Amino acid sequence: EQDQARCWHPFTRQAEWCARGHEPLVITRGEGSWLWDSEGRKYLDGNSSIWTNIHGHAHPAINAAILEQLGKISHSSFLGFTHPLAAELATRLCAFFPENTLERVFFSDDGSTAVECALKMAVQYRMQTGAPDRNQFVAFSNGYHGDTLGAASLGGVGRFFERFRNTGYRVRHVATLDELRALSPEEIAGVVIEPLIQGVNEMRPWRGGMLAELREWCDETGVHLILDEVMTGFGRTGRMFACQHEEVIPDFLCLAKGLTGGYLPMAATLTTGKIYDAFLGDAEKAFYYGHSYTANPLGCAAALASLDVFETEKTLARLPEKISRLSSRLATLKSRHPVIHEIRQCGFIAGIELRRPDGEKFPLGERFGEAICQAARAHGLLTRPILDTIVLMPPLRTSLEEIDSAIAALDSSLP
Numbered sequence: 426e427q428d429q430a431r432c433w434h435p436f437t438r439q440a441e442w443c444a445r446g447h448e449p450l451v452i453t454r455g456e457g458s459w460l461w462d463s464e465g466r467k468y469l470d471g472n473s474s475i476w477t478n479i480h481g482h483a484h485p486a487i488n489a490a491i492l493e494q495l496g497k498i499s500h501s502s503f504l505g506f507t508h509p510l511a512a513e514l515a516t517r518l519c520a521f522f523p524e525n526t527l528e529r530v531f532f533s534d535d536g537s538t539a540v541e542c543a544l545k546m547a548v549q550y551r552m553q554t555g556a557p558d559r560n561q562f563v564a565f566s567n568g569y570h571g572d573t574l575g576a577a578s579l580g581g582v583g584r585f586f587e588r589f590r591n592t593g594y595r596v597r598h599v600a601t602l603d604e605l606r607a608l609s610p611e612e613i614a615g616v617v618i619e620p621l622i623q624g625v626n627e628m629r630p631w632r633g634g635m636l637a638e639l640r641e642w643c644d645e646t647g648v649h650l651i652l653d654e655v656m657t658g659f660g661r662t663g664r665m666f667a668c669q670h671e672e673v674i675p676d677f678l679c680l681a682k683g684l685t686g687g688y689l690p691m692a693a694t695l696t697t698g699k700i701y702d703a704f705l706g707d708a709e710k711a712f713y714y715g716h717s718y719t720a721n722p723l724g725c726a727a728a729l730a731s732l733d734v735f736e737t738e739k740t741l742a743r744l745p746e747k748i749s750r751l752s753s754r755l756a757t758l759k760s761r762h763p764v765i766h767e768i769r770q771c772g773f774i775a776g777i778e779l780r781r782p783d784g785e786k787f788p789l790g791e792r793f794g795e796a797i798c799q800a801a802r803a804h805g806l807l808t809r810p811i812l813d814t815i816v817l818m819p820p821l822r823t824s825l826e827e828i829d830s831a832i833a834a835l836d837s838s839l840p
């Protein structure tokens with residue numbers, strides 16, 4: 426226990442957790458959509474760990490690919506060196522998009538750095554193409570794009586970002602497309618958005634068509650469109666990437682989490698040939714962003730194996746049935762529990778917002794959502810609330826019966 430106390434957990438309320446008997450669960454094993462704790466209890470992983478493990482845990486094909494790579498080389502520098510897996514992965518990622526669109530891939534470490542790279546590239550691109558004043562960004566209210574300073578300056582969820590306002594990029598926040606259209610684009614390098622649905626904003630989907638309209642505005646104004654698909658990428662919304670629902674191709678696409686199937690930390694920022702070309706020529710134009718672990722071979726091996734699993738298991742073709750099972754079960758759940766104010770679903774992502782009987786939100790200090798998740802844990806479902814919205818985002822491989830068991834656990838946990 427003393428050793429555990431040495432870990433500085435994110436969102437630390439450790440003393441408080443322990444006082445209330447909510448100490449962090451010690452997870453020791455995972456298989457498929459299930460996790461086991463140190464006492465041997467089994468739980469359905471209702472959040473794919475942290476929206477990462479799209480194919481679940483200990484997938485034999487992904488494990489084997491990592492092990493095989495481990496026997497060859499686990500890490501080598503990508504600075505002045507290369508390796509075959511990175512090249513193959515870059516090509517396979519670009520192949521999801523029409524030719525001559527997203528053509529170049531920059532590898533980094535996690536979702537925050539995928540976004541950070543896009544921001545730096547967007548600013549440096551303007552410097553090198555005669556528009557150095559275009560160095561601001563627009564982001565959407567209540568968005569979440571990561572924890573590094575650049576990514577945090579885009580963030581709109583107060584508890585994460587308020588303290589760091591004005592320390593990173595100059596960012597204007599807008600709530601709607603109309604607010605965006607009212608801005609003068611002259612100083613704006615790029616607009617950043619989580620396409621289709623804002624995750625940390627309690628799973629709030631955008632209205633259909635919004636993304637395509639945003640692309641149009643970017644085309645008219647010359648502002649780069651930066652899509653943060655760290656959460657939505659790799660099948661979550663029912664398509665491989667959320668932008669494909671509206672046939673939108675961004676100028677920068679940020680990927681992480683599910684990229685390696687969640688097995689290893691790794692990220693990718695995809696961009697166009699035109700943008701890439703502005704970084705060529707002489708050393709001064711290069712992109713000076715040199716991670717130690719960029720294009721880590723183990724991460725690449727896991728990512729390639731994960732893409733193979735999509736093909737061999739027909740993951741996307743099997744999803745519609747699961748998505749509709751989830752929505753019908755959630756509808757029944759809502760009809761049985763008046764505490765459910767609203768269900769927000771986007772593909773295999775669901776947010777279940779809980780409110781008081783009079784329709785008002787619960788007082789923050791009450792941590793109602795957290796109490797429900799604690800109860801669900803006792804019924805064998807691991808999930809987490811964002812305020813009082815319970816999030817369900819199980820691995821894409823979760824079976825119909827497993828979906829039913831997650832809903833049954835919530836049914837037993839809700840008043």
Ligand code: PMP
Pocket residue numbers: 535536537538540569570571572619624625653654655656681682
């Ligand atoms: N963007 C989005 C949309 C995210 O959901 C997250 C993580 N929740 C991030 C960026 C940051 O990713 P990471 O935690 O891997 O840095």
